[in-house]
Amino acid sequence: QLRSALASRVTIEQAKGFLRERLDVEVDQAFAILRTYARRRKEHLTEVAHRLVNERELRPALLSALSELVR
Numbered sequence: 001q002l003r004s005a006l007a008s009r010v011t012i013e014q015a016k017g018f019l020r021e022r023l024d025v026e027v028d029q030a031f032a033i034l035r036t037y038a039r040r041r042k043e044h045l046t047e048v049a050h051r052l053v054n055e056r057e058l059r060p061a062l063l064s065a066l067s068e069l070v071r
Contacts, residue, residue, distance in 0.1 A: 034049060
């Protein structure tokens with residue numbers, strides 16, 4: 001269970017870094033964007049982060065939806 005939690009945390013950190021670079025936002029804002037997106041769609045934050053980091057074919061659409069949450 002601890003390994004799973006650590007792996008999830010790594011994925012979330014990677015997604016935050018990706019958003020920071022692509023959307024030119026601070027790390028805290030990147031996390032808020034991920035969290036807001038996940039909550040609005042009733043998804044787990046880890047699943048959203050996983051799709052962003054690991055599923056290249058879904059990335060453009062997901063990045064577009066996430067960019068709409070930039071304030």
